[in-house]
Amino acid sequence: MAQIRIENVRxxxxxxxxxxxxxxxxxDGEFFMLLGPSGCGKTTTLRMMAGLELPTSGEIFIDGEEVxxxxxxxxxxxxxxxxxxxxxxxNVGKNISYPLLSQxxxxxxxxxxxxxxxxxxxxxxxxxxxxGGLSGGDRQRVALxxxxxxxxxxxxxxxxxxxxxxxxxxxxSEELRALHDRMNATTVYVTHDQLEAMQMGDKIVVMxxxxxxxxxxxxxxxxWPATKFVAQFIGSxxxxxxxxxxxxxxxxxxxxxxxxxxxxxxxxEGANGRLTFGIRPxxxxxxxxxxxxxxxxATEYLGTTQIVTLExxxxxxxxxxxxxxxxxxxxxxxxxxxPRTITLFNSETGQALRSAANLEVLGxx
Amino acid sequence: xxxxxxxxxxxxxxxxGFLVVAYAIITLVPLLWIVATGFxxxxxxxxxxxxxxxxPTLEGYVNLFTDRTRATDDMLAExxxxxxxxxxxxxxxxxxxxGPSRYGERFxxxxxxxxxxxxxxxxxxxxxxxxxxxFRVPLKDDLLFFILSxxxxxxxxxxxxxxxxxxxxxLNDTHLGMILLYTxxxxxxxxxLLKGFIDEIPMEYEEAALIDGYTxxxxxxxxxxxxxxxxxASTAIFCLIFAWNEYxxxxxxxxxxxxxxxxxxPNIIGVNGKDWPAVAAGATIFLVPVMVFTVxxxxxxxxxxxxxxxxx
Numbered sequence: 037m038a039q040i041r042i043e044n045v046r047x048x049x050x051x052x053x054x055x056x057x058x059x060x061x062x063x064d065g066e067f068f069m070l071l072g073p074s075g076c077g078k079t080t081t082l083r084m085m086a087g088l089e090l091p092t093s094g095e096i097f098i099d100g101e102e103v104x105x106x107x108x109x110x111x112x113x114x115x116x117x118x119x120x121x122x123x124x125x126x127n128v129g130k131n132i133s134y135p136l137l138s139q140x141x142x143x144x145x146x147x148x149x150x151x152x153x154x155x156x157x158x159x160x161x162x163x164x165x166x167x168g169g170l171s172g173g174d175r176q177r178v179a180l181x182x183x184x185x186x187x188x189x190x191x192x193x194x195x196x197x198x199x200x201x202x203x204x205x206x207x208x209s210e211e212l213r214a215l216h217d218r219m220n221a222t223t224v225y226v227t228h229d230q231l232e233a234m235q236m237g238d239k240i241v242v243m244x245x246x247x248x249x250x251x252x253x254x255x256x257x258x259x260w261p262a263t264k265f266v267a268q269f270i271g272s273x274x275x276x277x278x279x280x281x282x283x284x285x286x287x288x289x290x291x292x293x294x295x296x297x298x299x300x301x302x303x304x305e306g307a308n309g310r311l312t313f314g315i316r317p318x319x320x321x322x323x324x325x326x327x328x329x330x331x332x333x334a335t336e337y338l339g340t341t342q343i344v345t346l347e348x349x350x351x352x353x354x355x356x357x358x359x360x361x362x363x364x365x366x367x368x369x370x371x372x373x374x375p376r377t378i379t380l381f382n383s384e385t386g387q388a389l390r391s392a393a394n395l396e397v398l399g400x401x
Numbered sequence: 402x403x404x405x406x407x408x409x410x411x412x413x414x415x416x417x418g419f420l421v422v423a424y425a426i427i428t429l430v431p432l433l434w435i436v437a438t439g440f441x442x443x444x445x446x447x448x449x450x451x452x453x454x455x456x457p458t459l460e461g462y463v464n465l466f467t468d469r470t471r472a473t474d475d476m477l478a479e480x481x482x483x484x485x486x487x488x489x490x491x492x493x494x495x496x497x498x499x500g501p502s503r504y505g506e507r508f509x510x511x512x513x514x515x516x517x518x519x520x521x522x523x524x525x526x527x528x529x530x531x532x533x534x535x536f537r538v539p540l541k542d543d544l545l546f547f548i549l550s551x552x553x554x555x556x557x558x559x560x561x562x563x564x565x566x567x568x569x570x571x572l573n574d575t576h577l578g579m580i581l582l583y584t585x586x587x588x589x590x591x592x593x594l595l596k597g598f599i600d601e602i603p604m605e606y607e608e609a610a611l612i613d614g615y616t617x618x619x620x621x622x623x624x625x626x627x628x629x630x631x632x633x634a635s636t637a638i639f640c641l642i643f644a645w646n647e648y649x650x651x652x653x654x655x656x657x658x659x660x661x662x663x664x665x666x667p668n669i670i671g672v673n674g675k676d677w678p679a680v681a682a683g684a685t686i687f688l689v690p691v692m693v694f695t696v697x698x699x700x701x702x703x704x705x706x707x708x709x710x711x712x713x
Contacts, residue, residue: 108611109612138619182613
């Protein structure tokens, strides 16, 4: 298994730029998620790593070797396609053995190896079957078998669970993660599902419009988003944004929302003008002693918790509260915000302002 | 896949069955008539009203495959008793077989030219269709239109330039010349048909093969071609049927060595009067290779090989 490094990789299709200068590193043994909405360039990035697309510029290192211009067949990686792409004219066993045959492995050894892999994936009984009649889950397992059979340097997966039923997806994602740990693999996984990314990933890259928005461990990205896009894309419901005008400087610990002072983590960056106050729903509490007030316009029951939507003078805000709390629509309530969890954004650029709280995650850059 | 919402009623099924049978009869009767005529005597073949029940004879086939001369009684006496069954048939008509006719040769020419041009057309067509389907070819749409446009006028419209060109190149009346000509005419059709078939094969298959350590050519050969077998087979049948049946160019450009069967069959008429059984025998034999080819490839004509391997 290997470390993968992407440096200033860029991909243009004619006039359209699919990926703009991406840089990140995938450490050996990591389960790495490429996350973003459709059309954000995540699949293109993965395909460049795999050698199915050639980068317009930039460098890709697999195991320390620059492979940017090498064909896929020479990169020693495995790819699991969203639609599985099992060879339809071969049976299950032949599909799994196909990568070994290209290496010229002796037949007896191939049979043994395919048997081992089938054992791991629990598909020994379908080895002789044609791939046409398989269920979604079995197809997925065959595709995985074809990927792991030759111990590649890395696994690349393009939304491998996208074609499965929701119910089965949960189960398969656990299987995938277990398989990754067992193989000690380096896995790069493309998804548009933020929950999947947080559940399975050791690290996440969030992309939008061909740009890497943020790169880090799931918790850091969730707690301390680098941009408004990340704050909104991750979490369900997403982070609340309250727009206001004001000024913060280095050392500021308070902003005024609707002329009411609200505590924030100590700012390490100055900004003036239109700002956005960001807070996750679970950090919003109802407290009638607070002077900052909102009117409840909707409640959404989710079992143990409920999502309460309130209208404030700075816009809508959602709070995740215990279902035990009694909240009635149309009542007015005071709102408090956990001061340790607040992120301020520059409304114009969408960038998070650095504070004592997020400095460690976002760095000084 | 779609299913009809209502199950057809018994009446509908009978009606559909009746239509199919009726259509089959309408198509097959002329064919059966030709086959039957091949086994009639010349008198039966032109009898009016037409005879349906007749005593079969191989005279038509004998006449097709042999050259004969009308013999006087002296000549017949001199030749002695007939040695073979076909000799006997000829003698009954007062003729003596002087040697084999050129039909066998012409038939072989048809086989060489028909299958040769079909094979060449498939090789070039598949390669071109794959390139058009998968790669960013400059001016792709214009090129495809140009290729199609070669088919927009009847090929015979350029017969005279082609005749002159062939004469200068020494391709007149050669197998190679006819193979090249039929390939050129068929290629546009095969590129367009095959591009459609290859477009339908998801790219992921080749990409999977590339990832699995195969070169682009291996991926094409081992993964794309088996998937495209259906399309290649049906396109090959189209090409073969055209090359096999082509008449006008064959008349114009061939006479001796490379003449195919279609211009030869009408030659039979006139040698010894209108010998319809021989013509029908020639047509019957001429039908066989295309039928065999189609039957051999019918497995590939059935769609559904790729069904279900990629979820759509």
